[in-house]
Amino acid sequence: MATRLQFENSCEVGVFSKLTNAYCLVAIGGSENFYSTFESELADAIPIVKTSIGGTRIIGRLCAGNKNGLLVPHTTTDQELQHLRNSLPDQVVVQRIDERLSALGNCIACNDHVALAHTDLDRETEEMIADVLGVEVFRQTIAGNILVGSYCAFSNRGGLVHPHTSIEDLDELSTLLQVPLVAGSVNRGSEVIAAGMTVNDWTAFCGSDTTATELSVIESVFKLREAQPSAIVDEMRKSLIDSYV
Amino acid sequence: MAEEAGMFMVTQTIGSVLCCKCGIPMAPNSANMCVKCLRSEVDITEGLQKNVIIIHCPECDTYLQPPRTWVKAQLESKELLTFCVKRLKNLNKVRLVNAEFIWTEPHSKRIKVKLKIQKEVLNGAILEQSYVVEFVQQENMCESCSRVQANPDQWVAAVQLRQHVSHRRTFFYLEQLILKHGAAAAAIKIKQMDQGIDFFFSNRSHAVKFGEFIGKVAPVKSRHDKQLVSHDSKSNNYNYKYTFSVEICPICREDLICLPPKVAASLGNLGPLVICTKVTSSIALLDPFTLRLCFLDADQYWRASFKSLLTSRQLVEYIVLDVEIVSSEVNVGGSKYVLADAQVARVSDFGKNDTIFSIRTHLGHLLSPGDYALGYDLYGANGNDSELEKHKGLILPDAILIKKSYEEKRQKKRGKPRAWKLKSLDMEVDDRGRGDPEKMNSEYEQFLKDLEENPDMRFNISLYRNREYQPSEMTSVADGDDLPSIPVEELLADLALSEEEDEGDDMRE
Numbered sequence: 108m109a110t111r112l113q114f115e116n117s118c119e120v121g122v123f124s125k126l127t128n129a130y131c132l133v134a135i136g137g138s139e140n141f142y143s144t145f146e147s148e149l150a151d152a153i154p155i156v157k158t159s160i161g162g163t164r165i166i167g168r169l170c171a172g173n174k175n176g177l178l179v180p181h182t183t184t185d186q187e188l189q190h191l192r193n194s195l196p197d198q199v200v201v202q203r204i205d206e207r208l209s210a211l212g213n214c215i216a217c218n219d220h221v222a223l224a225h226t227d228l229d230r231e232t233e234e235m236i237a238d239v240l241g242v243e244v245f246r247q248t249i250a251g252n253i254l255v256g257s258y259c260a261f262s263n264r265g266g267l268v269h270p271h272t273s274i275e276d277l278d279e280l281s282t283l284l285q286v287p288l289v290a291g292s293v294n295r296g297s298e299v300i301a302a303g304m305t306v307n308d309w310t311a312f313c314g315s316d317t318t319a320t321e322l323s324v325i326e327s328v329f330k331l332r333e334a335q336p337s338a339i340v341d342e343m344r345k346s347l348i349d350s351y352v
Numbered sequence: 353m354a355e356e357a358g359m360f361m362v363t364q365t366i367g368s369v370l371c372c373k374c375g376i377p378m379a380p381n382s383a384n385m386c387v388k389c390l391r392s393e394v395d396i397t398e399g400l401q402k403n404v405i406i407i408h409c410p411e412c413d414t415y416l417q418p419p420r421t422w423v424k425a426q427l428e429s430k431e432l433l434t435f436c437v438k439r440l441k442n443l444n445k446v447r448l449v450n451a452e453f454i455w456t457e458p459h460s461k462r463i464k465v466k467l468k469i470q471k472e473v474l475n476g477a478i479l480e481q482s483y484v485v486e487f488v489q490q491e492n493m494c495e496s497c498s499r500v501q502a503n504p505d506q507w508v509a510a511v512q513l514r515q516h517v518s519h520r521r522t523f524f525y526l527e528q529l530i531l532k533h534g535a536a537a538a539a540i541k542i543k544q545m546d547q548g549i550d551f552f553f554s555n556r557s558h559a560v561k562f563g564e565f566i567g568k569v570a571p572v573k574s575r576h577d578k579q580l581v582s583h584d585s586k587s588n589n590y591n592y593k594y595t596f597s598v599e600i601c602p603i604c605r606e607d608l609i610c611l612p613p614k615v616a617a618s619l620g621n622l623g624p625l626v627i628c629t630k631v632t633s634s635i636a637l638l639d640p641f642t643l644r645l646c647f648l649d650a651d652q653y654w655r656a657s658f659k660s661l662l663t664s665r666q667l668v669e670y671i672v673l674d675v676e677i678v679s680s681e682v683n684v685g686g687s688k689y690v691l692a693d694a695q696v697a698r699v700s701d702f703g704k705n706d707t708i709f710s711i712r713t714h715l716g717h718l719l720s721p722g723d724y725a726l727g728y729d730l731y732g733a734n735g736n737d738s739e740l741e742k743h744k745g746l747i748l749p750d751a752i753l754i755k756k757s758y759e760e761k762r763q764k765k766r767g768k769p770r771a772w773k774l775k776s777l778d779m780e781v782d783d784r785g786r787g788d789p790e791k792m793n794s795e796y797e798q799f800l801k802d803l804e805e806n807p808d809m810r811f812n813i814s815l816y817r818n819r820e821y822q823p824s825e826m827t828s829v830a831d832g833d834d835l836p837s838i839p840v841e842e843l844l845a846d847l848a849l850s851e852e853e854d855e856g857d858d859m860r861e
Contacts (some may be wrong), residue, residue: 270369272367273364274365275362275363290367291369291370292372295372296383296384296385297384298384318373320370320371320373320374324370
């Protein structure tokens with residue numbers, strides 16, 4: 108199910124939040140409305156953590172993560188790192204990496220199996236990504252833009268890319284990522300997909316400017332209509348219980 | 353980048369996305385909305401004028417461009433289109449691609465212009481839209497038309513042309529010159545006065561231009577004056593009436609002149625008796641005994657203004673009895689002269705008494721015994737010119753012949769119309785009891801005869817074919833000696849603006 112919301116009158120919800128299959132990070136806002144929308148959707152399934160990174164609220168664009176781990180830039184303070192380690196589930200590895208391109212959310216787009224990376228990323232960072240997130244890393248561009256983390260958003264079910272992506276590029280990316288992809292826009296024609304929305308396997312959150320057409324495209328490509336959170340989370344819980352016992 | 357390096361590039365086919373508003377598939381653009389949704393979203397004609405009032409003068413069909421200029425334009429013309437587009441404000445914020453008229457009824461006082469404009473919207477998408485602007489035409493007379501309506505006789509500058517002689521030959525000739533060159537096209541009124549013509553203009557520069565034109569074709573002396581009509585003390589505007597007084601020198605063609613001693617000396621001792629052969633912007637003086645031709649400039653003339661001794665009114669007819677050529681043919685100033693000794697008698701004397709004069713004449717090439725000639729009778733003339741006394745030891749000849757006379761032959765043709773005619777200026781005649789109509793007619797007739805006899809006088813004049821003239825066969829048989837007449841090639845066919853197609857078409861013969 109896709110939900111429309113705003114963070115303090117801004118429609119760029121992907122900037123102020125990070126949603127994965129195991130956890131959700133939200134920025135600290137003036138009013139609690141943003142947080143409560145997430146809570147009403149996700150509370151019984153995954154933990155929702157309020158945080159800041161490097162003292163800023165643009166956490167969605169600074170960190171990259173999936174159900175296996177979370178990568179934060181070197182600007183993260185020790186307290187924030189500690190807070191994250193405490194609040195997130197134990198199997199999520201939180202790692203601070205030293206990388207010149209510190210806006211990791213703009214440089215890396217990932218789901219639970221595969222990641223697209225900025226072409227100029229360091230070799231060590233790439234290895235770190237493969238290690239911590241447990242994914243296969245591909246250096247790619249989207250519609251000629253190197254900030255892959257901004258111009259596409261994908262989950263394990265499907266993905267949405269920049270509207271100007273050519274058909275050949277779409278085919279190539281789809282083969283790499285092994286998910287169906289579609290070119291489209293969000294927030295009434297905005298091309299910066301990942302900044303305008305955030306998605307996981309059963310739910311998505313978009314800016315309130317998103318039109319009905321865009322919403323239907325998102326719901327169909329990410330297969331959100333029949334998704335049930337319980338099924339996915341139950342699998343996770345089973346593994347948790349297993350290890351506990 | 354990669355293309356310039358010569359690397360292999362995969363062909364990129366642009367896919368289609370859904371319009372974010374209406375959901376129809378379309379090619380992606382910077383707004384990611386289909387054109388219709390974009391147009392419904394953004395109106396680029398917002399803030400542009402759709403109704404404008406323009407002011408039109410019905411008298412001269414011009415439109416007002418504030419603050420003061422009136423632009424002449426026809427309906428649906430290029431000038432009107434540029435004018436209308438200029439009157440629209442804020443049009444520099446958008447890019448104008450096309451403008452055209454939509455037809456409206458002419459008396460509806462509405463002009464509709466369809467404009468196509470382009471403007472950038474949202475994030476880089478350029479939208480093109482056309483819209484209609486309606487111009488309401490309000491009638492208001494322009495300043496010059498209202499001035500003309502209020503007082504049609506009002507003039508600002510006047511040129512008063514005068515020549516202090518007793519005949520009007522110069523003015524007939526000038527009239528034809530003015531017609532040919534169209535110098536009086538700007539005149540609002542032309543009035544014929546005693547010894548001259550007055551021209552009235554609505555603009556000082558027109559009067560100056562006309563005065564300069566006259567200065568080029570006749571030796572003149574001019575002065576100008578102005579009279580204050582009104583004065584606006586707030587804006588320091590002064591309205592004047594300007595008057596130009598142009599005086600033409602009284603020496604005419606065929607006049608006999610006795611030059612003052614100083615002038616004769618300055619011209620190289622030209623014999624004091626000279627004949628004036630041609631008057632343009634300078635006077636040509638011919639000494640009939642030495643066949644020397646000299647030119648006198650307008651300035652030179654007015655410095656020592658002398659009058660003629662005898663004018664063409666006083667020409668007397670002589671009959672030539674004998675001609676003896678003395679010198680060979682001389683080409684002086686474009687015309688031929690031959691010095692000859694001739695025995696002549698006045699026609700009034702001929703048959704009555706034996707008064708015969710032996711004179712020297714310059715017309716040896718034209719005269720043969722039995723011809724008639726016109727000349728000045730110095731034998732019988734009472735010369736009270738003070739100049740004659742200044743020349744000591746001057747012997748006056750008995751007669752000086754000026755030109756050959758065709759009077760006899762003209763008698764045969766009297767009453768028959770000519771093959772050509774002249775146009776005339778639209779003049780107001782000041783009838784105050786002067787000017788005998790018969791005298792005027794005979795002077796005009798004399799002028800026409802002059803035109804026939806002198807080809808170089810015809811040079812500057814336009815002659816028109818007379819449509820009523822039917823050449824009759826009888827005269828062509830009877831003509832022995834050829835009467836000087838104007839060859840048909842010189843005549844212009846008058847442009848007749850009539851219903852008949854064939855007559856109105858030929859302009860030049």
